[in-house]
Amino acid sequence: MNFEIIDIPDGDLTFSRTWRESESVDWMERLRKEIEWEQHRIKIFGQWVDCPRLSAWYGDPGAMYSYSSLSLTPKAWTPTLLEVRNQLAETIERPFNSVLLNLYRNGNDSMGWHSDDEWELGLNPVIASISLGDSRMMKFRHRSDPEVSKFALELSTGSLLIMAGTTQKFWQHEIPKTKKSVGERLNLTFRFVQGR
Numbered sequence: 001m002n003f004e005i006i007d008i009p010d011g012d013l014t015f016s017r018t019w020r021e022s023e024s025v026d027w028m029e030r031l032r033k034e035i036e037w038e039q040h041r042i043k044i045f046g047q048w049v050d051c052p053r054l055s056a057w058y059g060d061p062g063a064m065y066s067y068s069s070l071s072l073t074p075k076a077w078t079p080t081l082l083e084v085r086n087q088l089a090e091t092i093e094r095p096f097n098s099v100l101l102n103l104y105r106n107g108n109d110s111m112g113w114h115s116d117d118e119w120e121l122g123l124n125p126v127i128a129s130i131s132l133g134d135s136r137m138m139k140f141r142h143r144s145d146p147e148v149s150k151f152a153l154e155l156s157t158g159s160l161l162i163m164a165g166t167t168q169k170f171w172q173h174e175i176p177k178t179k180k181s182v183g184e185r186l187n188l189t190f191r192f193v194q195g196r
Ligand SMILES: O=C(O)CCC(=O)C(=O)O
Pocket: 100, 102, 111, 116, 129, 138, 173, 174, 175, 187, 189
């Protein structure tokens, strides 16, 4: 398993392009069916709008998560999610009690610039992001220093990106729309949320 450290100021990114490449097709097929996908809606300037993707929140009972006017109650771990979580535990000794799944159905689906800096994630959260399906670009920009260059990572199937340290405090990330013809892309971000 090859991990590379992506050298950025004010953040901590570790990436394995080939982490579980061979399991990824099977996981994608199973999760596509097993997960109860939802159309989340968020409020922007007083208007409720559909998020441009499907999503789902799974985890231990009580692992509540709120972002952008949404409050999510976790669904119970499925067999495939437990398998992925066990594989993650072989790689990284951190507790993860929940996972946010995003399904980008085609090139029109996306996620806007944001940091994962909600209160529930605590200070300097460790977020493990697993990609399945077609590759997608993830862009990063520094939140306050315009001298620091933007960059993008290509997240291919079976890859694992770990965001840690002050990454969420100093950086934002996005998944832009693309005009390329792309198939479905699935992302799982394992997180540890604390209770109130
Ligand atoms: O699809 C991705 O890699 C981005 C997901 C993300 O940023 C999130 O769920 O907070």
